[in-house]
Amino acid sequence: MRIKFAVPLVMIFLLVLSVPVLAGDIQVRAFLDETTAEVGQQLTLTVAIEGAINVDPPAVQIPGCQVEYYGPSTQVSVVNGSRSMAVSHIYVVVPTQAGTIEVPAIGVRVKGRAYQTAPFRLTVQDANQNYGGYNQSTSQNQSSQSQSSQGNQGYTGTSSSQNQSSNGLEQRHEGSSDKIFLVVEPAKTKAYVHEPIPVTVKLYFRRDQELKNIHYPEMKLNNFLLDQFSEPDQLTEVVNGAEYNVFPFKTVIRPVAPGNYKIGPVTLNADVVTQSDDNLSAFDSFFGSDYKLSPVNLTAKTVNIQVLDFPVAGKPADFNGAIGQFNMEVSINPQDVRAGEPVTVRITISGNGNFDSITAPVLDKNPNFKYYDPQEIKRPTGQASQSSTAQHEKVYEQVVIPTTEVEKLPGIHLSYFDPADQKYHTMQYGPTAIRVSSSKDSKSPRQVADYRDGEKSDQVLGEDIVYIKANPGKLHQAGKGLMASPVFIGYNTALALALAGGLVWRRKRNQETPADRRKKAIIAETMQLLMDSEKLITERKITEFYNTVYQAVQNYLKEYYQIAITGISDYEADHLLKAGLSAGFLNEIKDFYRQIDEKRFAGNAGSASDMEQILKKAREIVARIQKGEVA
Amino acid sequence: MLKQMQKLLSATTLLLLLIIACGLPVFAGNVHSNISTNNLNALFYKANSFYEAGDFKQAAETYEQILSSGYISGNLFYNLGNAYYRSGEKGLAVLNYVRAKTMMPRDPDLRSNLAYLENDLQLTDGNSGFSRWLAAGMLDMASMSEYVFGTEVILTLAALLLFLWLVAPQFKRYLKIPLLVSVACLVLLLTATGVSIFGHNANQAVVVKGETIARFEPASTGGAYYTLKEGSSVVIDSTREGWVLVRRLDGKKGWVPEEDIKPVKVW
Numbered sequence: 001m002r003i004k005f006a007v008p009l010v011m012i013f014l015l016v017l018s019v020p021v022l023a024g025d026i027q028v029r030a031f032l033d034e035t036t037a038e039v040g041q042q043l044t045l046t047v048a049i050e051g052a053i054n055v056d057p058p059a060v061q062i063p064g065c066q067v068e069y070y071g072p073s074t075q076v077s078v079v080n081g082s083r084s085m086a087v088s089h090i091y092v093v094v095p096t097q098a099g100t101i102e103v104p105a106i107g108v109r110v111k112g113r114a115y116q117t118a119p120f121r122l123t124v125q126d127a128n129q130n131y132g133g134y135n136q137s138t139s140q141n142q143s144s145q146s147q148s149s150q151g152n153q154g155y156t157g158t159s160s161s162q163n164q165s166s167n168g169l170e171q172r173h174e175g176s177s178d179k180i181f182l183v184v185e186p187a188k189t190k191a192y193v194h195e196p197i198p199v200t201v202k203l204y205f206r207r208d209q210e211l212k213n214i215h216y217p218e219m220k221l222n223n224f225l226l227d228q229f230s231e232p233d234q235l236t237e238v239v240n241g242a243e244y245n246v247f248p249f250k251t252v253i254r255p256v257a258p259g260n261y262k263i264g265p266v267t268l269n270a271d272v273v274t275q276s277d278d279n280l281s282a283f284d285s286f287f288g289s290d291y292k293l294s295p296v297n298l299t300a301k302t303v304n305i306q307v308l309d310f311p312v313a314g315k316p317a318d319f320n321g322a323i324g325q326f327n328m329e330v331s332i333n334p335q336d337v338r339a340g341e342p343v344t345v346r347i348t349i350s351g352n353g354n355f356d357s358i359t360a361p362v363l364d365k366n367p368n369f370k371y372y373d374p375q376e377i378k379r380p381t382g383q384a385s386q387s388s389t390a391q392h393e394k395v396y397e398q399v400v401i402p403t404t405e406v407e408k409l410p411g412i413h414l415s416y417f418d419p420a421d422q423k424y425h426t427m428q429y430g431p432t433a434i435r436v437s438s439s440k441d442s443k444s445p446r447q448v449a450d451y452r453d454g455e456k457s458d459q460v461l462g463e464d465i466v467y468i469k470a471n472p473g474k475l476h477q478a479g480k481g482l483m484a485s486p487v488f489i490g491y492n493t494a495l496a497l498a499l500a501g502g503l504v505w506r507r508k509r510n511q512e513t514p515a516d517r518r519k520k521a522i523i524a525e526t527m528q529l530l531m532d533s534e535k536l537i538t539e540r541k542i543t544e545f546y547n548t549v550y551q552a553v554q555n556y557l558k559e560y561y562q563i564a565i566t567g568i569s570d571y572e573a574d575h576l577l578k579a580g581l582s583a584g585f586l587n588e589i590k591d592f593y594r595q596i597d598e599k600r601f602a603g604n605a606g607s608a609s610d611m612e613q614i615l616k617k618a619r620e621i622v623a624r625i626q627k628g629e630v631a
Numbered sequence: 632m633l634k635q636m637q638k639l640l641s642a643t644t645l646l647l648l649l650i651i652a653c654g655l656p657v658f659a660g661n662v663h664s665n666i667s668t669n670n671l672n673a674l675f676y677k678a679n680s681f682y683e684a685g686d687f688k689q690a691a692e693t694y695e696q697i698l699s700s701g702y703i704s705g706n707l708f709y710n711l712g713n714a715y716y717r718s719g720e721k722g723l724a725v726l727n728y729v730r731a732k733t734m735m736p737r738d739p740d741l742r743s744n745l746a747y748l749e750n751d752l753q754l755t756d757g758n759s760g761f762s763r764w765l766a767a768g769m770l771d772m773a774s775m776s777e778y779v780f781g782t783e784v785i786l787t788l789a790a791l792l793l794f795l796w797l798v799a800p801q802f803k804r805y806l807k808i809p810l811l812v813s814v815a816c817l818v819l820l821l822t823a824t825g826v827s828i829f830g831h832n833a834n835q836a837v838v839v840k841g842e843t844i845a846r847f848e849p850a851s852t853g854g855a856y857y858t859l860k861e862g863s864s865v866v867i868d869s870t871r872e873g874w875v876l877v878r879r880l881d882g883k884k885g886w887v888p889e890e891d892i893k894p895v896k897v898w
Contacts, residue, residue, distance in 0.1 A: 054872055056852045111873060340753065342858045372844065375854030399844070399855040465747055466740040468682055468713045472675040472697075473706035473735075478897055482779045491783070495790045502797035 026051040028108050030117035032093065038125050039098050040222030040257070044070075045091040047106055047117065050084070057089040058108045064097045064124070066256050068225065068357075092225055094256050095124040178242075180205040182217070182300040184266045186253075190306045192419050194354045195323045196252045201229070201266050201300065203247040204239065210273040212293060217249050217268045217300075223261055223307070225254045254354060258309035264302035272296050310417055314424050318362050322416035324353015328361065328427040330412055336435045339404050343434065346377075347396045347412060360396045361414035364431070368406045374398035402436040409434050522559040526552050526622055530615065537611045545611055546600045549618050553592070556622055585624070592617050671697050675707065682710070687717035703897065705735035705774075712744065721752055722839035725862035729837060729895050733830075736771050752862040769823045770830050778824040785820055789813040834867040835895040836877065843892070845885025849874030856885040867894060 027050040032043050045067070049055050053074045060067050070090040095101060100123055105116040180203075187198040201217040216229045232247040255261070271293040310319075329348040337343055347361050360374035378395040400409070408431040415426040482488055512520075529552035536545035557563070563575045576586055595614060599606055606614075678693035691714035697707055708731035716724035728745040735741060773781070792810040796803060838859045846853035849871045857879065859865065865877035865887075874886045 054850060056850060340860075342855075344856075372855045375847075375852075377847075377854055397854050399858070401858065465713055465716055465744040468679060468710040469706040469740070470679070471706065472672055473704040475671055475697075475702040475704045475707070478701050478703045482776050488783075492786075495787065498794055499790055499797075502794045506797040506800075 026110050026113070026115060028110070028115040028117055030103070030106050031120075032103070032122060035121075036123045036125070037095055038222065039095055040224075040261075041095065042221060042224070042226060043093040043095070043122075045093045045103075047089045047091070047108065048086060049088070049108060049110060049115075050086040052110045053085045053087045055087050055089075055108060055110050058106050060091050060106055062093060062101060062103050062122075064095060064099070064101045065122075066094045066096055068092045094223065094225070095122070096257065098124050098126040100124070179209050180211070180270075180272065180296060180298065182266065182268050182298040184219075184264055184300040184303055186263055186303055186305060189304060190308065191255060192308050192310060192323055192417065193255055193258055194321050194357050195419055196254050196354050197305070199251050199253050199263065201249040201251075201268070203232075203249070203268060203270075203298070204237070204244040207243050207245060209245075212271045212273055214247065214270040215268060217266050219251070219253075219266045220264055221253060221261075223255060223257045223259065224263075225256060227252045254357070255305075255307040258307050261305050261307060262302040263305055264300055266300040266302075268298045268300075270296055270298070311422070311424075316415035316424055316426050318413060318426070319415040319417070319424060320359045322353060322358045322414065323419060324351055324355075324416060325418055325420065326351035326353055326358075326414070326416050326427065328412075328414055328429060330429045330432070332409060332432055332434060335433075336437075337402065338437050339402055342399045342401050343409065345398045345400060345409070345412070347374075347398070347429075349394045349396075349414065350391060352391060353416065355392050355394050358394060358416075360398065361412050361427075363398065363400065363412050364410035366406075366410045368402060368404050369410060370401040370403055372399040372401075402434075404436075405438050406436045407433060519560065522556060523622070523626060526556040529555070530619055530622070533615055533618075537608055537615065540608075542606075542611070543600070546596055546614070549614055550593075550596050550600065553618050553621060556625070557589075560625060589621060592621060671700060671702050675710075678710065678714070682714055682717070687714045690714040691718055691720075691723075698897065703730075703734070705731045705738065705741070707731075708734065709738070709741050709744075716744075716748065720839070721748060722837060722841075722861040723893070724748055725752070725754075726837040726839060726893050726895065729835070729864070730897065732770075733895070734774050734776075736774055748862065752860060754860060754862050754864075766826050766830065769826045773823070773827075775824070775827040775831055778820065778827045782817065782820040782824050785813055785817045789817050831896065836865050836867050836875075836892040837895060838863045838865065838887075838891060839893050840891040843887050845877060845879070845883075845887050847885065849876070849886040853886060857883060859887065859891075865892065867892070 028048070030045065030047045032045050034041075034043055037043055045060065045062075047058060047060070057069055057072065060069075068091065070092050073088045073090060075086045075088075100121055103120050103122055105119045108115045108117070183202045183204065185200045185202060187200075191197050199219075201219070203211075203214065203217075205211055219226060229249045229251045232249050235246045235248065237244050237246045253263070272295075273291050274294050275291060310321075310323075327350045329350070331346045331348075333344050333346070335343075345363065349355075349358060349361070360376070363369075363371065365371075374396045375398070376394070377397050378393065411428060411430040411432075413426055413428045415424055417424050529548055533545050533548045533552065536542075536548060557572075557576070561576060561579045563572060573586055573590070576589070577583070581589075592614075595617075599610070599614070674693055674697050678690045678697070681687075681690035681693055691711060694707060694711040694714060698711070708727045712724045712727035712731060715721075715727060725745070725748055728741060728748065731738070731741050732745065789810065792806055792813055796806050796810060838861055841861050843859050844855045845857050845859055847856050848854070859877075859879070863879075865879055868876040868878050868884060870876070870889065871886075873889050875889050875892060876884055876886055877892065878884050
């Protein structure tokens, strides 16, 4: 009765346990880091997928916003044996118009199933409205900065990274005068849309100042994409005759729309180490507690920057926003294929420019080719991508399949705008000669090999398959072949055991001495002769009988005792005595020889019983010697 | 001497009887339940009637029904291949022909159909190199069961001769050549059996989709590496969340969706 209730209870319990597992497999959600923003403000959109990590980034399009994919972030954790995983696809979103923007549901495919995020709204304010208040505070900063900056104009640096930018504006820490200040230095103040602009934010502090807990700068930007700041090196510069430690924080910004903008304000937080004014005990003083940290908030002056749109005149049709100086190299592999086989086109774009925005070069359309989407194989990453002057590389691979015989691969081209000469350029490669032979070259498609006579012939038989079999043949259970049968194993074990037995027998036999084997052979031979003698009695072959019995015993004594015996003379008797035979037994043997000699040579053949007696005696002699009863 | 010969003959006879007694069930080892196979035979004939009526999809489903019961035969795979071919599923047809080939490699109808389909799909055999050619030749010659059976026969003969060699060294001179020949045959057969077993356990698979792209990564965003035609043979290396890492005959590895290929081995 108890079991009757227990079983359903256990099943319900297991079901309850499994429900979260079944239901909580995949969860998809999307969110912005801020729900209210300004036009041109850079926001971060996160599409988080919990329960899987191998998920492709979904295509995100938000009306009124420019969206750019930033990259994935995966997380796998194991807590108390329970494994959880998640991937977040990060997008940079820049609103381009004011108002309420509806962020639509974003479709995500996970393990073949479609999921959607919940739609939500983003409130975007006009940048100018908000800037009113902001500029007011900034202008206050600038008014105080303008005074303090006087003393820092025309500073000269001694390090290689020094930049005599007239835009540099230092914000002195209150009470620290010009001992600590922050400067923002863009590489250029006039740039084109999407053009990477290196920006350095420099933290200056006098040699007699000590800073701790230096944070990364925070840069306020509108209509720009901002890369991460790199870790700064520590340099030394002389400004107005005073020596400063300098921390240059480098980054790259990319404008997303034409117009006049400001870089900044840029702020940075740090702690200044100062002497404590408190009366300290000797203990505190000893352990260095007579210093204290005073937080400082530094602000650099904003810098004006003009962003130009690409010129309309001369814009190539395939221009897709690439800006910088680029080179293109192409490799094609293989160059000798048959129709229907893939050809991999590897395109390497090198140079400097906006590699993050650059798209794959275009292959000219040709109906004789089947095109697959180009795949990005390599791209500049991390710090490498943050300098516009360093040479970088981006590699694409595209698979194309010639569907028929062709002689050339379509041309490949990529257009870009060079801000140095302010002109468009188009890199062109090909058309390239390749050899595409017919797919039918190796085999005739309609020629079917004939195996019916046991051997393959090239006779053309027809263009269809042979008919089905009338019976199923020998059906047997899958996985239960001959080798899996226990009988098969038993059979082979029997074989192995038989061989092992033979080996053991052979080994044992090999352990016998030659003398042992000889004695065995002698006794076998003697017994055989005596058995033959028995037959001779029934056949009444008297002479042969006595000769055989005599030969049997004679040979036995000769081989057993290793003596050249011809009878029992003194010589043989002496040998046999030495071998351990007793005199009494020796006399019995002598008597046996005498009786045989009488029968053989004296013509006294005797009856059958006499012969049996002789045979019995011969067997007794042999048996007693074998048993050792000779003493 | 005569006596020894008699003893030897007796020992040999006993050994043979022992081996035959153990071996008889091996040769009758595929005895199966008459009841279940009768039902399966009936299903087979039913599937044949569907095929004859031109209902190839129904025929394929019925043949698959037999397979799902766990019973297989070369003819079953052959007919299933035909049914799939007639249904337009050429990849599945190749798959089942390849499966049938492992059980009846010398069947002329099967070889003809497979060659026809390989030609139709423009599949290359990929057996370049002596070792591959030799292995393919061995696999074409006999099935794994046949190789195992042949090996057992020769093994028994060699064991018998070796046993005589051990227990009757006086007959060594008569045993020498037969023993050498049987051992040589045994080595050849063991090699062929090994190749056959390796071939059966090599995780071979066949592309059953029209054309699939092998990618560098197990994701649809992974770079395209090469394409695989329907009916192409590949070797499965590993699997990962709906993707399979396959090795083409030229050794190139790429990830393909799990549903695009099917393994040859069903047992």
